[in-house]
Amino acid sequence: xxxEWGSCxxxxxxCLGCSGIxxxxxxxxxxxxxxxxxxxxxxxxxxxxxxxxxxxxKYEAVVPVxxxxxxxxxxxxxxxxxxxxxxxxxxxxxxxxxxxxKLPYEQEMREGQLMKRGRDNGQFLSRRFVLFERDGTLKYYxxxxxxxxxxxxxxxxxxxxxxxxxxxNPNGLQITYRKDYCTRxxxxxxxxxxxxVDWFNSVRAVQFHYMKVAFPxxxxxxxxxxxxxxxxxxxxxxxxxxx
Ligand SMILES: [Zn+2]
Numbered sequence: 001x002x003x004e005w006g007s008c009x010x011x012x013x014x015c016l017g018c019s020g021i022x023x024x025x026x027x028x029x030x031x032x033x034x035x036x037x038x039x040x041x042x043x044x045x046x047x048x049x050x051x052x053x054x055x056x057x058k059y060e061a062v063v064p065v066x067x068x069x070x071x072x073x074x075x076x077x078x079x080x081x082x083x084x085x086x087x088x089x090x091x092x093x094x095x096x097x098x099x100x101x102k103l104p105y106e107q108e109m110r111e112g113q114l115m116k117r118g119r120d121n122g123q124f125l126s127r128r129f130v131l132f133e134r135d136g137t138l139k140y141y142x143x144x145x146x147x148x149x150x151x152x153x154x155x156x157x158x159x160x161x162x163x164x165x166x167x168x169n170p171n172g173l174q175i176t177y178r179k180d181y182c183t184r185x186x187x188x189x190x191x192x193x194x195x196x197v198d199w200f201n202s203v204r205a206v207q208f209h210y211m212k213v214a215f216p217x218x219x220x221x222x223x224x225x226x227x228x229x230x231x232x233x234x235x236x237x238x239x240x241x242x243x
Contacts, residue, residue: 003052004034008043010087011050017072021080028087063092064103065220066208066227067201075162077171081197105201108133112195116140117167117187124189131155131202136210138175138203140186151186153177155206156214160228162200163187171196175203204228 003013007022009030014022019031032039063069067085070078085091091103110131115124127150128141136156139149157178164172169189173196176185190196204227211223 005031006034006039006047007031008039008046010055011046012052012055013047015072018079018083021076021083022087024080025084025088058093059086059090060092061094062097064105064205065224066204067092067105068204068227068229075164075170077164077193077197078162078200081193084194104198105205107202110199110202112190112199114140114188114190114196114199115169129199131199131206133206133209136206138206151179153179155203156210158203158207158228160200160203161231173200 003015005014005016005019005022006012007014007019007028007030009028010022013034014031023029023031032043068078068082070082072079090096091101112129113126114129116127117124128144130139130141130149131137132139136154138153138155138158140151141148142150153175154177159176161174161176162172163174164170166172167174167187167189171189171191171193173188174185175188176183178184188196190199207227208223211218211226215223
């Protein structure tokens, strides 16, 4: 993408698509066109002193292996949350780690309500989901106080992809998994973009942890391609199910 825009608050050049997201960041979103805007001398100096390479070294100093770094082909929700995690929450800076910051993706257990599409009537209902690092499972419960999960999903069989159009929500996430040699799908969303992307990266974090244990000799670079990516896997049956 041609970087025809500049963030004067961050000192980086960005493309048109990213400029719209940057503009919405309350504290760091001062964006100008490289060719059309009037630049102050101090801003030009600031851009020259910083620039993409320097800022990348600062803001992407410690991106976890499992964190999904979106490309321009990915949907809005993933790109926006990446930019927010990177520049607004500064999650991948040395300072974040040094000041005791904890990433929300790395927890022994993640629990929360997600809207899940019903199998029969296609209606979305709030369901409790629990992701366990130790046993590498994602479970969901139909009743809030139920002890027995409706489904126990092994994270190593999960492929999760954002499907906003199919699900009819900008934060729509499709989870495909295997059970008893069958491919199954669940369709989810959360009102909060941050929540749904946090779930997505948390699943990847647990998958990564699971594979580290399963393949102790493998390097991070070897394991990374085996994490769920944001596209439908080949060989996975594409079923939309009843709506
Ligand atoms: Zn861009």
